[in-house]
Amino acid sequence: MKKLLIATLVAGSMGTITLPAAAEVIVVRQGPPALRAERVPEARRGHTWVPGHWEWKRNKHTWVRGTWVRDRRGYVYHQPTWAERDGRWVMTRGNWARGDRDRDGVPNRMDRDKDGDGVRNSQDSRPNNPNRN
Template sequence: MLSRRSLLAGLLAAAVAAPLATIAPGEAEAQSWGGPGPGPNRRPPPPRHERRPPPRRGYVWVPGHWEWRRGRYVWMSGRWVRARPGWHHRNSQWVWRNGRWVYVPGGWHR
């Protein structure tokens, strides 16, 4: 039988490791709206106007975007991310593909 301490340690380790797990690009699109089944069947709202904070040396501004969560669009605010020399950050976007809206996550590209 597991002790309370070992159970808590296991849960903490899983919580820390979960965001570090990698998903293949095709899987990311399939899971982009929060799980299996149909995704959004309506166009995402227009992007919100955000006031960009002052520039930060060594960082790149990633604008906010809409995500599909629990059957509705939710706004995710823009943020500064640490620059990666030799890489270009591509913003996330929604595209119409095969009769449905698909979220294509942004990320770093060479």
């Protein structure tokens, strides 16, 4: 009986494991107002600027001011966007996606030059040289 109870609890808890959230999508009938003018501050090392944008909250468009978000290594930040589809407005919230860490156009999983010096890691005596790139 005790084993059956434990097995039931374990099986029931499997449904409560959280998974990484995909970008949230919101669909409304009313399009967002024009973007507001916003001064973009100077670049901050290790951060990405997320410009101000309209979000749908409490059945109306609400302005969210621009902010800095800390960079995530190996990821690229996709800005929040609004798009009209079939007479409805679809908002995709900003999110992080796996990207090109060294921005050389080669996906990370295919990248063979980690420090960006132009020498393949297999032929580089110091492939992770922190003083490069």
